[in-house]
Amino acid sequence: xxxxxxxxxxxxxxLAGLTPVVAELTLGNPPLRQAWLLLLWAPIYGAxxxxxxxxxxxxxxxxxxxxxxxxxxxxxxxGLALQALTSPTIYxxxxxxxxxxxxxxxxxxxNIPYHAVFSVALPILLVDLLFSDLRHRPYLGxxxxxxxxxxxxxxxxxxxxxxAFIDPGHQAPPAALAAFVLAIAALAVLAxxxxxxxxxxxxxxxxxxxxPQSxxxxxxxxxxxxxxxxxxxxxxxxxxxxxxxxxxxxxxxxxxFGYLALLFxxxxxxxxxxxxxxxxxxxxxxxxxxxxxxxxxxxxWTAHGGWHDRHSxxxxxxxxxxxxxFGVIANGENTTDxxxxxxxxxxxxxxxxxxxxxxx
Numbered sequence: 001x002x003x004x005x006x007x008x009x010x011x012x013x014x015l016a017g018l019t020p021v022v023a024e025l026t027l028g029n030p031p032l033r034q035a036w037l038l039l040l041w042a043p044i045y046g047a048x049x050x051x052x053x054x055x056x057x058x059x060x061x062x063x064x065x066x067x068x069x070x071x072x073x074x075x076x077x078x079g080l081a082l083q084a085l086t087s088p089t090i091y092x093x094x095x096x097x098x099x100x101x102x103x104x105x106x107x108x109x110x111n112i113p114y115h116a117v118f119s120v121a122l123p124i125l126l127v128d129l130l131f132s133d134l135r136h137r138p139y140l141g142x143x144x145x146x147x148x149x150x151x152x153x154x155x156x157x158x159x160x161x162x163x164a165f166i167d168p169g170h171q172a173p174p175a176a177l178a179a180f181v182l183a184i185a186a187l188a189v190l191a192x193x194x195x196x197x198x199x200x201x202x203x204x205x206x207x208x209x210x211x212p213q214s215x216x217x218x219x220x221x222x223x224x225x226x227x228x229x230x231x232x233x234x235x236x237x238x239x240x241x242x243x244x245x246x247x248x249x250x251x252x253x254x255x256x257f258g259y260l261a262l263l264f265x266x267x268x269x270x271x272x273x274x275x276x277x278x279x280x281x282x283x284x285x286x287x288x289x290x291x292x293x294x295x296x297x298x299x300x301w302t303a304h305g306g307w308h309d310r311h312s313x314x315x316x317x318x319x320x321x322x323x324x325x326f327g328v329i330a331n332g333e334n335t336t337d338x339x340x341x342x343x344x345x346x347x348x349x350x351x352x353x354x355x356x357x358x359x360x
Contacts, residue, residue, distance in 0.1 A: 005141070027118075031333065044158070049119065054140055067120075071112050080160070081159040082160075093106070096263075096265060103176075110263040130355060253319065265330075
């Protein structure tokens with residue numbers, strides 16, 4: 001038990017440290033020469049993702065709850081801490097697309113899903129693959145859960161304080177702040193109370209030592225690496241529904257790169273051809289349709305017993321590599337930044353390959 005608790009703490013620390021690297025550094029924001037900025041962002045990023053994973057595991061929910069709480073995280077960071085969703089000046093995002101109800105529309109569409117996937121879901125997935133024996137249980141006890149919550153709140157306050165230096169004078173309207181709080185509460189309740197529990201995933205109150213299986217129940221076991229809640233089907237049928245891991249990686253890369261490219265102006269460009277005459281709605285709608293289609297396809301794949309850990313790693317790897325490639329193209333301010341980000345991407349590919357060797 002002591003060893004298991006220690007592994008849980010190590011897993012939580014790894015998750016906390018990995019999250020800002022995945023979400024920010026591997027996108028080139030900030031460039032490697034300003035990597036020290038991660039020290040300012042680590043409290044809100046790291047504690048936020050750890051807190052989300054702990055809540056989801058303690059309530060027995062699965063990936064839909066992770067993504068919903070990831071959206072909650074995005075609203076907290078972008079709406080309450082940075083207040084970039086409503087700022088007319090920060091990062092120049094007000095020039096990306098028309099502001100709707102006081103919101104920077106394209107920036108909001110880009111960043112809330114981005115945080116749900118890259119700031120929350122993918123770091124959790126990678127650490128779950130590395131600590132596969134702990135994937136269905138919390139990493140921390142109650143004290144650790146409270147500490148994660150306190151650090152998350154302090155991290156949000158720290159981010160709010162630093163925003164005064166990059167966006168001086170802006171204060172989100174009270175109506176917008178109230179709307180963000182209501183959205184946070186609604187999404188959190190939906191994720192933790194109404195999203196169905198995954199069968200076979202224990203809650204914090206029901207975790208017990210599993211009973212011994214009978215000989216009959218061990219005859220045709222469900223693959224241990226299948227997605228939570230997967231429905232066992234014959235392997236021939238599953239192989240026709242679920243593509244191979246390389247195909248999953250390629251499709252994940254296309255979706256990740258396409259979503260970013262449709263919403264994020266390359267190199268700070270304003271895309272006047274889109275922003276004039278209302279044509280900006282075309283890439284925004286296309287990005288939304290791309291995300292919905294990818295979600296439906298992923299749900300279909302993971303509902304079968306043919307989805308295994310190698311597929312999950314391919315999904316994460318394809319998305320991460322594509323978003324780093326996008327960062328090299330769109331975020332690099334100079335050749336040095338682009339080369340350093342490309343080198344970081346190669347290191348990331350090497351680490352993913354090592355993780356792949358551990359994944360069976």
